[in-house]
Each structure stands twice: as structure tokens, then as C-alpha cells.
Amino acid sequence: MSALAETAAAVPGTVARRVTLRPGRILAGLFLTAIVVAALVPALLAPQDPLAISTDGAFLHPGAAHLLGTDESGRDTLSRMIYGARPSLIMGLGATAIGVAGGTLLGLIAGLGNRITEGAVMRLIDVVLSVPELLLALVVITLLGTGVSNALFAVGFAAIPAYARIVRAQAHIVRRATYVEAAGTLGIRRVTVIWRHVLPNAVRPVLVLATIGIGGAIGAGASLSFLGLGAKPPAAEWGDMLSIGMQYISNDWLLAAIPGAAVTLTVLSVTVLGRELRRRSEGRTGR
């Protein structure tokens, strides 16, 4: 679920290098392309209205009329899955953006500030990191209330400390780089140096990690909906669909399994491509 776990798992590139066989990457790319298309223009792909109750009946097994069957109210499962792509992608991208933005700000303050500022920010991050990401997200939801946008903010907020640590470590490296010193010696204003030289170079490795984080955020967002804290019925959202499907698991286990598979495949595809991206970016910097 976390970018931190990913950095931990990302000890030297050997793992990633062997995991992703070429067909795996191609399949991941194809699947994600389909998800993105579904998110952008769901009406183009979906055979039916995701909220419309069909007259064919409830709990239909997959068949010609309904490729993935129908749910407990007789709605077309495939259409609901397709419409569920958009909230998932928005969750993944939005929460990661919040995490990276907040993390970059805190990380730069710590990495470029004086020792007292740095100490204060890093201790604060230590404190927040002592609380698991999911619990942190739950605290945010308790304070703000449930709902899709609050869940998105909660997932993003919970990711901030992990990103902040990475940015701060990068900022430390970059600020001692000769080109930054040179810029300082040339009399370029400090703000300009930070904006033009430090920021882009400190953030680039974070962006690579963030692509993997998008997958984690999608999973976390679906978890919150599963817990009943994010999207609410009858929304076409994978986590919520799974949670509803759980109630009817003895009637039709597919109702829960299909959204579960969609979340997993999306997270997996994002991770596979993200790791490939990381492997390449590391290769370029000569690691």
C-alpha cells in the first residue's frame, strides 16, 4: 500500500530486473491502456448504463446478454466495472499528487533549511511515520468525514511523510552538487537556484517512485470504500462493489471476485510498469 514499502522492497534492482518478463510488461501496458480508455470515455465501451436496472433479472451468470452477468439489483456488471475505472484512476492520481506535492514541500524545507528546521521537520515525520498509513488515513476521515473526496485527501495525506523523506535525502545530495554551488557562486538568487536546479533534480527520482505509488493509492482508496468510508452505493466503484458483493458471496461469488480482480490487476500493472520505469531511470544514472 505504501511508497515506503516500495522503497524498502526496492533494494538493489535485481528483483525488478528478473520479475518483469517482456510479455508481462506488454500485458500490463495493454490492461492499463484499456483502464485509461474506460476512465476517459466509459460510455464508448460500456454496453449498458451502470445504474440502470435491467429486466433480465438479478444474479445472472456471465452470458451473451451480460458478459460478466448482473448484480443483486440486475445491473450489468461489465458496465459497472467499466464506469468504475474513472474513480479508481482519479483516486490513484489525485492522492499521489497530494502525497508528492506535500512530501516535496516538507522534504525541501527539511533538506534546504538550517539544522533546527531540518531537525523539527524530520522529527515530525518520524512521529507521523510511527502510525501506519491506513490508520493515518482513518484519522483524517474521522476529522473530515466520509466520502470520495475526503478519502482521496486522506490517502494522499497519509503518503506525505514517505515522500518527504525521499525528497529530503535527494535535496541533501543535490544541494552539495557542484552545479548548485556554481550557481550560488555566480550570484544567482537562492530562490531561483532552488526553483531551477534543486527542485527538478530532487523531485525526479520521486516521480519515478510515485508511478508505483499510484498503484498503492488505488488499492488504498478501494480499501476505504470497502470499509464503507469512501464511495457509497449505488456508485459504480470497485471497492464498494466488492463490499456489496461480499454480502451475496454465497449466492454468487463472482460479484465480489470481479471487482477484486480489477483492483488487483490495475495495481499489478501500475507496479510492473513503474518498476520498469525505475529500472530504466536507474540505468541511466549509471547505478
Next chain:
Amino acid sequence: MRTGSLLRRIGFRLLAGVGVLWGAATLSFIALHVTAGDAALATVAGQGANPTEAVLRAVRHDYGLDQPIYVQYLRYLGRLVRGDLGQSYQQRIPVAKAIAEQLGPTVQLAVAAALVAVLLAVGVALLTARRRPWIGSLSSGVELVLTSTPTFVLGLLLLIVFSFKTRLLPVSGNQGLASLILPTFTLALPIAAVLAQVLRTELEEVLEQPFIVTVRSRGMRDVAVRVRHALRHSLVQVVTMSGYVIGSLLGGAVITETLFVRQGVGQLMLNGVTNKDIPMVLGIVVFASVVYVVVNLLVDIGYTVIDPRLVTR
């Protein structure tokens, strides 16, 4: 000399841990204060109740809410030190008591999952490190899938396969060992996958070290080389991931307990969130923070036992 530096190391860690807890307590106090609105109102009034100003004033006085903020803060810290996590808005009982009542099942689940995760990871890594390439690819492929599968989906799959399709294991409940198996594996498998990845990478590096060649040249069998020499070196890397493991266990407990309809602290937390029971939620978070710090401290001490170099250095 050795015990001296060991004690100093532990002392530093202890101090850092206390610092983290103080920070967590402070953040929790701030959150309580900024958001609770009027704690007196929340304490007295259920929804719709309309207490008089005099009653509110009395309650504020009873709870010390009319004191200056720093007095309240110090009192709050004092109560925390004595193990008082505050009063639940919704259940009207001390948060510490509520946690204590629900702690048993969660500890059972978390400890079982931690054991399974570590044993699985060590076993898999020992068996797959530096074998034929396809073995490595297969196991890292499986690990990748497991780490990408959200906890609730993994638990659901296990439920479908072992409870609904084959009826081998019970669906839910707190009774008996059988009902602990599925939740344990749900919680343990993703952690095991991450640990196995790290451990294998580490083992593969260690197995190329000169001292391994020396040991092998003395005629030691492969199994013994791996278990007695390489494993000890590699475990150092695993120990550094204790924070990740604890975090996953505590966070995963919320999901797992919901999925398998188990009682526990995770359920207590979720109830607190849905009922906006802020003292309950923050109390559990502070408690989680204490668990995190204490376990990390213990692990850190264990670390120096595994790797004596840290002390003599």
C-alpha cells in the same frame, strides 16, 4: 566495554522512542482541541440533547476545560503517562478499557501473522536464492502479485477458495484455531512476499562472499551453509524492516477483522471512525504508536544480538 556501548545504544533508542511518543501525544492533543469543537457538549449531549449553559459550565469545570491551554496539555500528557487515553464519546467508557477488552483477538492475529510471514519468507528465500533462473523468476513473480494484491482482495480470494468452494475452513468468527487460519494468512502473505524479496536479494549477495567459499571448501553441505552462515547475515536486512512489518500488521488488522467479521482493535477503530468518536480513534492511534515504538526498540536490541559488529564498532 561491550555492555557499555550496548547500553548506550539502547539508551539512545529509548530516548528517540520517547521523543516520538511525545510528538504523537502532542499531535493527538492538537487534533482533539482543534476539531472537537466543544468537548463538553460532546460529552454531555447525544444528538438532539440540549443541555443548559450551567450544566455545560459544570462539565467544563469537571474536565478542566476552563483551564488555560498549557495546563490542559500538561494534564493530558500526565493522563497518557498513567495509561489514561481519554473517554470515548460514543461508548462512554475509557478508551484504554475499550482497547484492553478488544486487544486479545488482535494480538493473537498479529502475532500469528508475523510468525507465519517471517517463517514463509525465510523458507522461500533459503530455497530460492541462487538457484536456477526460472526458480527465481517464478518466486519473484508470485511475490510481485502478492504485494500488488490489496489485503481485502487477498482475503476474499482465500475465503472463496477455502470456505465457499471447498468448505475446508470456517468463514468467520473468533472461535477456535481453524477460524484463525484464513485471517492469519490474509495478513501474513503480503508481508511475507515483501520480506522474501528483500531476504533473497540479500542472501544472493551474501552467498557470493569469500567467507562462504571458505566454508564450502571445508566441505560443509549447501543446506548448512545457507542456514548457519548466510541466513544470519541476511537477517540483519530483515530486522531493519520491522517498522514496515508492524505498520502492515496494524493497518491490515482493520481490513482483516472487517472481512472476517472478527472482534478486535481494528473493529474498534473502524467503529470509532464511522461514529466520529475522535477520542477513541486518536487513543487507538496513540496506542498504535506506543506499540510501534516498543516493538521497534525490542527488535533493535535483538538486532545487536544478531549483528555484534554494531556494538563493537
